[in-house]
Amino acid sequence: MDLKSIIGIAHVGLLCLSVDAVGAVLAINPTKDNTIYRESPENSNGLGPGIFVGNNANSDQATRRALIAFDVSSIPAGSVINSVSLQLYLGQENTGKPPLAVTMHALTVDWGQGTSATGGPISGGGGGTPATTGDATWDRRFYDVTPWTTAGGDFTAAASASALVGAEGSFYSWSSALLSSNVQAWVDQTAPNYGWLLRGDETVARTAKRFDSGESATPNQRPLLTINYTVPEPAGLAILACTAVIGLRRRRWDCGAIA
Secondary structure, three states: OOHHHHHHHHHHHHHHHHOOEEEEEEEEOOOEEEEEEOOOOOEEOOOOOEEEEEEOOOOOOOEEEEEEEOOOOOOOOOOEEEEEEEEEEEEEEOOOOOOEEEEEEEEOOOOOOOOOOOOOOOOOHHHOEEOOOOOOOOOEEEOOOEEOOOOOOOEOOOOOEEEEEOOOOEEEEEEOHHHHHHHHHHHHOOOOOOOEEEEOOOOOOOOOEEEEOOOOOOHHHOOEEEEEEEEEOOHHHHHHHHHHHHHHHHHHHHHHHHO
């Protein structure tokens, strides 16, 4: 085999190594979202156009927490999650406050979205409406049979991501290595996918914020989860493909030498 043949085989080998993974992006809206209310533990906001966090204007005990989940099952097994970003549109906030942190926490149990707060943008509002069957509430993750272990939701104490949220009428994004780790665990099936709970500032009154929900009348203002991931090529197929190409080149070079 001459030097040209050796260089050719090496070149093919490098090409085989360079196509061992494929990058992809998944951008999805939520499969379900809801709001739970501390002062109204049997209210919910399953089909309302907004999800709420923080405390309302009346009391630092009138707390709202948002629940949100996404279906990531279309990501192939074995994929590597490179980055994850959640985008929310802030439709309304209590005025007179500086930007406040809103944190995301991985939920540790499943929860529901019923048909509460139907009827358009006015119905439900910041206080929700009476829960329907299957709704999540402050006391129950599925109304009216299955309670949370801890009222207000079962979630990890450590925040998966945090963002400062200020002026209304703007988009805000959450992204972190831990957020990516959450999704990686869901794809790897080492942890169940129950989505996240969002918390605002719950220490004082007048910190409530309303983000558009998956039922928003404006599609581009609905929550959007963007996942950048890498899909490894099947190792066996890659090896067979490379072997076939190298073998074909060898045959052509050998035939050339005989001729």
